[in-house]
Amino acid sequence: MLLDVAGLNIDLPTPDGARRIVRDVSFALDRGETLGVVGESGSGKTMTALALMGLSPEGAAISGAIRFDGKDLAKLDDAAWRALRGDRIAMIFQEPMTALNPLHTIGRQIAEPLIVHRGLSRRAAMAEAVKLLARVGLPDPRRARAYPHQLSGGQRQRAMIAMALSCGPSLVIADEPTTALDVTVQAQILALLAELGRQADMAMILVSHDLAVIAQNCKRVVVMYGGMVMESGTTAAVLERPAHPYTRALLQARPRLGATRGQRLRVIPGSAPSAGEAPPGCPFAGRCPLTVPACSAAPPPAAPWRGDRIARCIRLEEAENVA
Amino acid sequence: MLLYLLQRVLLLVATLAFASLVVFGVLEILPGDAAQVMLGASATPQAVAALAHKLGLDQPFATRYFAWLAGIARGDFGLSYAYDSPIGALISDRLAVSAPLALIAMALTAVIALSAGLFAAQRRGKRGDFAVMAASQIGLAVPNFWFAILLVLVFAVKLRLAPSGGFPGWSAGFAPAFGALILPAISLGLVQAAILTRVTRSALLDVLGEDFIRTARAKGLSRRAVLWRHALPNALTPILTIMGLQFANLIAGAIIVENVFVLPGVGQLIFQAIANRDILVVEDCVMLLAAIVIIVNFIVDVACAAIDPRLRRRAA
Numbered sequence: 001m002l003l004d005v006a007g008l009n010i011d012l013p014t015p016d017g018a019r020r021i022v023r024d025v026s027f028a029l030d031r032g033e034t035l036g037v038v039g040e041s042g043s044g045k046t047m048t049a050l051a052l053m054g055l056s057p058e059g060a061a062i063s064g065a066i067r068f069d070g071k072d073l074a075k076l077d078d079a080a081w082r083a084l085r086g087d088r089i090a091m092i093f094q095e096p097m098t099a100l101n102p103l104h105t106i107g108r109q110i111a112e113p114l115i116v117h118r119g120l121s122r123r124a125a126m127a128e129a130v131k132l133l134a135r136v137g138l139p140d141p142r143r144a145r146a147y148p149h150q151l152s153g154g155q156r157q158r159a160m161i162a163m164a165l166s167c168g169p170s171l172v173i174a175d176e177p178t179t180a181l182d183v184t185v186q187a188q189i190l191a192l193l194a195e196l197g198r199q200a201d202m203a204m205i206l207v208s209h210d211l212a213v214i215a216q217n218c219k220r221v222v223v224m225y226g227g228m229v230m231e232s233g234t235t236a237a238v239l240e241r242p243a244h245p246y247t248r249a250l251l252q253a254r255p256r257l258g259a260t261r262g263q264r265l266r267v268i269p270g271s272a273p274s275a276g277e278a279p280p281g282c283p284f285a286g287r288c289p290l291t292v293p294a295c296s297a298a299p300p301p302a303a304p305w306r307g308d309r310i311a312r313c314i315r316l317e318e319a320e321n322v323a
Numbered sequence: 324m325l326l327y328l329l330q331r332v333l334l335l336v337a338t339l340a341f342a343s344l345v346v347f348g349v350l351e352i353l354p355g356d357a358a359q360v361m362l363g364a365s366a367t368p369q370a371v372a373a374l375a376h377k378l379g380l381d382q383p384f385a386t387r388y389f390a391w392l393a394g395i396a397r398g399d400f401g402l403s404y405a406y407d408s409p410i411g412a413l414i415s416d417r418l419a420v421s422a423p424l425a426l427i428a429m430a431l432t433a434v435i436a437l438s439a440g441l442f443a444a445q446r447r448g449k450r451g452d453f454a455v456m457a458a459s460q461i462g463l464a465v466p467n468f469w470f471a472i473l474l475v476l477v478f479a480v481k482l483r484l485a486p487s488g489g490f491p492g493w494s495a496g497f498a499p500a501f502g503a504l505i506l507p508a509i510s511l512g513l514v515q516a517a518i519l520t521r522v523t524r525s526a527l528l529d530v531l532g533e534d535f536i537r538t539a540r541a542k543g544l545s546r547r548a549v550l551w552r553h554a555l556p557n558a559l560t561p562i563l564t565i566m567g568l569q570f571a572n573l574i575a576g577a578i579i580v581e582n583v584f585v586l587p588g589v590g591q592l593i594f595q596a597i598a599n600r601d602i603l604v605v606e607d608c609v610m611l612l613a614a615i616v617i618i619v620n621f622i623v624d625v626a627c628a629a630i631d632p633r634l635r636r637r638a639a
Contacts, residue, residue, distance in 0.1 A: 053541055086543035093541075098534040103556050103631055113542045147632045163542070 002203050003029040003052070003171060007064035010047050010227075012057060022047050023227045023299065024064075031170065032201040034194070036218030036235060038208060038250075040272050044227035045207050049173045052205070053091050054081040069170065087117040090164035092193075094176040096156035100148040106159040107133070107144025113166045132162040136192060154185035161193065168200060175207045190217055211254060215239055223247050226272065226283025228299070233309030243311040245319050246284045282313070290315045290322065327628055327635045335621045342613040347388050350606050361404055361600050374404075378603070391606075400607045405599035410607050413592065418611075420490055421581075421588040424504050424511070425573040431512030432519055432569060437562075439516070440523025445550070447528060455520065462517025471510035471583040478506060488585040507584045511577060515569050522565045526558035533557070560627045560634075567623035571616040 010022035022044040029035050039045045050056050052066060054076065066073040068089065076084070090113075093099035101109060110132055111125035120128065130141045136158040148156055157177065164172055174193065178186035194217060197204050208214055214221050215235055222232040223244065231244040242248045252266040270287035279285065281296035288295065292315065300312040313319065358374040359366065375381055379390065394401060400410035443455035479487035485506050491499045530536065531554050539553045540546075578590030589608060596604035628634040 055537060055540055082543045082545060084543070085541055091538075091541045093534060093538060095534060099538045101535040101539070101553050101557070102633060104553075112539075112544070116543050116548075149633050160538075163538075 001028055001067075002031045002033075002069060004067040005048075005052070005064070006067075008048065008051065008066060009063045010044070010051055010056060011061040011063075013059040013061075018061060021227050022051070024302075025224070025227075025229050026302065027222050027229065027232060029171070029203050029205065031203055032197070033220070034197065034204045034206060034218045036206050036208065036214035036221040037224060038211060038214050038221060039224035040209060042226075042272055043224040045224050046175055047227075048224070049091070049175050049205065049207050052171075052173055053085055053089060055085075055091075083117075086113040086169075087167045088169055089171045089173065090167070090169040092157075092160055092164045092172060092174040092177045095180045096153060096160045097148065097180075099160060100156060102148055105145050105147055106151070106156075110144070110159065110163045110166055113163065117167050128166070129162070132166055133159065135196070136162045136165075137188075138162075153181050154189065157181060157185075157189050158192070161189070161196070165196060165200070165202075169202060171203045171205070172197070173205045173207070176209070177206070178213065179208070179210070186213070193217075211239065211251065223250070226279075228283055228312060229302070229310075230284065230313070231309065231311040233305075233307075237307070237309060241306075243305050243309060243316055243319065244313050245288045245290050245315070245322075248319065249287075288315075290318055324628070324635055328625065331621060331625055331628075335617065338617050339614060342617060343392060343610060344388070346606060346610045346613060347391060350602055351384060361602060363600075395607075395610070401603045403596075403601055403604050405596070405601040405604070410604055413604065414589070414607060414611060417587060417589045417592045419493060420504075420586055421574055421577060421590065423501075424508055424577060424581075424586070424588060425570060427504055427508035428512035428515065428573050429566070429570050431508060432515040433566065435513070435516040436519030436523050439520040440527060440562075441550070441555075443520070443524045444527035444531065452524075455524070459517040459520045462514055462520075465514060467510050467514045468579045468583055470514060471507065471580050474506045474510050475583070488583070490586050503584075503586070507577075507580050507586060510583075511573055511580055515573070519562070519565055519569065523558070523562050526561045527554060530554045530557040556630055559630055563623050563626055567619045570619050571612075574612060574615050 005028070006026045008022060008025040009020060011018040011020050025044070025048055027035065027037075037045045037048070047056065051060075051062055052068075052073070054073065056062060062074060064074070068084075073081075073084075100106065107126055107129045110129035111120075111122065114120045114125040114128050115122065118125075126144065130144045133139070133141075133143050138155060138158055143151075143155075143159075148159075151159065157180075161177075172193075177193065178189050181189060190213065193204065193206075196202070206214065206217055218235050220233065221235045221238050223230045223238065223246065225246050230246045231238060231242065233243075238247060239251065242251055249266075249268045253268055268287055279296065281294075281298055282288070282291075282300050285291045285295040294314060300314050302310050302312050303316070305311045305316055358371045358378060358380055362371055362374060379387055382390075391401075398411055400414065402408070403410050403413055406413060439455050439459070443452045446452045475487045478484045486503050488503075490503045493500045536549060536553055539549045544552070574589065577588055578594055580586075581588040581590045582594075589611070593605065593608045595601075596608065
C-alpha cells in the first residue's frame with residue numbers, strides 16, 4: 001500500500017467559523033496504480049488533492065490519517081513536507097499557462113526540483129531538463145530555453161509533466177491535467193502520462209470531472225460530492241452499474257452519441273451545495289429522487305456493496321430497483 | 324532583446340524631439356513678445372527691439388528652434404537674462420544639489436518600501452501587516468513640507484544632529500554636503516516610501532495568489548525561495564514603473580522642500596526664473612526635466628523588458 005487516506009476531514013476558516021469542506025474521505029492506492037477521483041466543482045476533490053501535497057490553504061485544519069509509504073503525513077513539519085514535495089509526491093496542475101512562471105525558461109523550471117532535491121549543479125540540472133523534455137515528447141533541446149508564452153498549451157502541459165516527473169516520484173497527483181487543452185491534445189497528454197507512469201511504476205491520482213477521461217485511464221474510481229466520497233470501486237463496475245443515486249444521476253447527465261436530436265440532456269435538479277454549507281445528513285439529499293427524512297438526519301455510513309464496492313447511501317436497495 | 328532595445332532607443336529619440344518642439348513652441352505662442360515679457364510693460368520699444376535682436380527673436384521660428392537644439396547639443400544653453408551668466412553652468416550648479424538629493428531620497432524610498440512591502444505581504448491580515456499599512460496611511464496623509472519642518476525642529480533645532488538648511492557646496496567636502504542633504508532626502512523619501520510600500524505589498528499579494536506560486540511550492544521550494552525567486556521578480560514590473568514616476572517627481576517636485584531647507588536646487592531655479600520672467604532659463608529647465616522624465620521612463624521600460632520576456636515580444 002503506497003497511500004492510505006483514512007477519515008480525512010478538512011475545515012476551512014470563514015468569517016462565520018470553521019466550515020468542513022471535506023468530510024470523512026477514505027481511499028487507498030497501491031504502487032503503480034491509477035486512481036480516478038471524479039466530482040463536480042466544489043465537491044472537495046481539489047482540496048483533497050492539495051491536502052496530499054501539504055498545500056492546503058492557510059488556516060485549514062486537517063484531521064484524519066494520510067499514510068504515505070508508511071509515514072503519517074498529517075504529522076509532518078514544514079521541512080519534512082518540503083523534502084517530500086516535488087520529490088516523492090508531485091503534482092500536475094490544470095492550467096499550464098498560469099501554473100508556469102512566465103519569467104523563467106521552462107528548462108530552468110524543470111531543473112529546479114533537481115537542484116533542490118538531488119543537489120545537482122545548475123548546469124547538470126539543465127542537461128537533465130533537456131533529457132526530461134525529450135522524454136515527454138519535446139526532443140528539440142532549444143525548447144529548454146523557451147519561455148512558457150512561446151509554447152502551445154499541449155507543449156506547456158508536457159513541460160509541466162516533465163517538471164513533476166523530474167525526481168521520479170512514486171505518486172503523481174494530476175488535478176484536471178487536460179481540462180484546459182483541446183480534445184486531440186488531451187488524448188496525447190493522457191497517453192503520455194499513462195506510458196510514463198507504467199515505465200516508472202508510478203502511482204497516479206487523476207482528478208477530473210470528465211467521466212470519459214476516468215473510464216479510459218483508471219482501474220478504480222472515487223466519486224465525490226459535497227466533500228464526501230459517495231461511491232468507490234472499480235471503474236468498470238461503478239460506471240456500468242452505479243450503486244449511488246448521485247453516480248447514477250451523474251452518468252445520466254452525460255451527453256451521448258446516438259441520442260435523438262433535440263432530446264434534452266438529463267440534468268440533476270437543484271444545485272450542488274456550495275463548499276462548506278455542509279448539511280448534517282447526506283449532501284445529495286436535497287436533489288435525490290429517493291430521499292426520505294432519514295437521509296437528512298445523519299451522514300450515511302460508508303457501507304460495502306456488491307463485492308469490493310463502497311457506497312454512502314441508506315437507500316441502495318431502493319436505488320437498484322429504480323434503475 | 325537587441326531588436327527591442329533598438330526600437331526603444333528610436334522611440335526615445337523621437338519622444339525627446341517631440342518634447343523639445345512642444346517646449347520651444349509653447350513659449351513661442353505666449354501672448355506678446357518674449358522680450359516684452361522679460362522687460363515688463365514699462366519698457367521702451369527700443370529696449371524691447373534691442374533685446375529681441377540680442378536674443379535672436381527677429382529670426383524665423385525654424386531657425387531659432389534649430390539654433391537652440393544645436394546649442395544644447397554643444398552644451399551651450401544660452402545666456403540667462405536675469406543672472407547674465409551661461410544657463411548651462413547655472414543648471415549644472417543646481418543639478419549638483421538636486422540630482423544627489425533625488426538619488427538619496429529614491430534610495431531611501433526603495434529600501435524602506437521594498438522591505439516594508441515584503442514584510443507586510445508575508446503577514447497579510449496579521450498584526451505586522453496592519454502596522455505597516457497604518458504607518459503608510461500616515462505617510463500618505465502627511466504633506467512633505469510639514470514633515471520637513473518637523474524634521475528641522477527635531478533634528479536640527481532640538482537635537483542639533485543636522486544643519487537646518489543651506490548647502491555648503493560639494494567643494495566644502497563630502498560629509499558636510501551630504502549631511503545637508505540628509506534631512507531633505509528623508510522628508511522627500513519617507514512620504515514617497517508610503518506610496519511605494521503599498522504598491523509593493525499589493526503587487527506581491529497579487530503574485531502570491533498566482534498558480535505558479537503553488538507550483539513552486541509543490542516542487543518543494545521553501546517559502547523564502549518561492550518569495551525571492553518566483554514572487555518578487557514577477558511583482559517588480561509595477562514597482563519599477565511607480566519608482567520611475569516617483570524619481571521624475573523628486574527632481575521636479577522638490578521645490579517646496581528645497582525652499583524649506585534653503586537648498587539651491589533646480590526647483591528653486593525654476594521658481595526664481597519664472598518670477599524673474601527669465602524665459603530662456605525656464606525653457607531650458609523645462610526641457611531638462613522633460614528629458615529626465617523621458618529618459619527615466621526609457622530606463623524603466625528596458626529594465627522591465629529585461630525582467631519579463633513577454634514585454635520584449637509585445638513591442639515587436
